[in-house]
Amino acid sequence: MKEDKINIFNSYIKSIFDFNSYNFFHEKSLGRAFLYLFFLTILLGGLSIIRPMYNFNTMLDKFTTNYEKSTPEFNFKDGILDVSSDEPLIYGDPQMSYIVVDTSGKTTSTILNEYAAGMLVTKDHLYQKDILGNIKAIPLSTFKVLSFNKDSVEKELPNLKLINILLIIYYPIRFFIGYLLNALILSLIALSLKGFIRPKTTFKDFYKLSIYALTLSTTFNLIITSIDRSVPTITTYLDLIFYGVGLLYILKALTVIKLNEK
Structure with missing residues (x-):
């Protein structure tokens, strides 16, 4: 696939497996990088909702069952x-x-x-x-x-599942904002190494490339946090792995960009 035909959708695969594509990403605008982030928000941000929704619905079902069995009859009035x-x-x-x-x-x-x-x-x-x-x-x-009693409360408990709507709204927004902040942190780390890797690269370039470079880290992070039983050794160093992998992608991308400029 030629670089000029890399669209928003296959940018996801390219940003992980094809370092040569970073030369294309570097030449494109910051606006395109934000458009890619919007795509990631729909894709990965949408997937990030699954575990919280599952946990919430499971918890609510257990609570409802315990409420029915264990809660004595009561009445609150006046x-x-x-x-x-x-x-x-x-x-x-x-x-x-x-x-x-x-x-x-x-x-x-x-x-x-x-x-x-x-x-x-x-x-x-x-x-x-x-x-x-x-x-x-x-x-x-x-x-x-x-005014309520045990039966009336029990009838209302299923309505709490409407909270799922809030989760559907909240998690993609959190994903988008969190990604922006993570890209900012990664670009600042890369900028601090500017003298060693690429003196002419601007902060804007670092930030733009960081949005693509965090694709694998974010995908990996989503997989780990979605596992019911997390892996202690991995989760302990998750932030280090997250930014470490992102920085490696930035360094490799800058190497590719340098080669294409010669």
């Missing part, structure tokens, strides 16, 4: 909470905080002294203790306009 169960109910993690529910009136906020942080819910108050030991009381009458 600022009063009523729970049909033996109380107090205690939920939590010793490493984090506890939630204590007791609408019988037998438990007071002093129970929070047993925990580093936590929350007590009574029939008409919510007591919250922070990690500094401060306890704040919030009357449930504050929420008296609300």
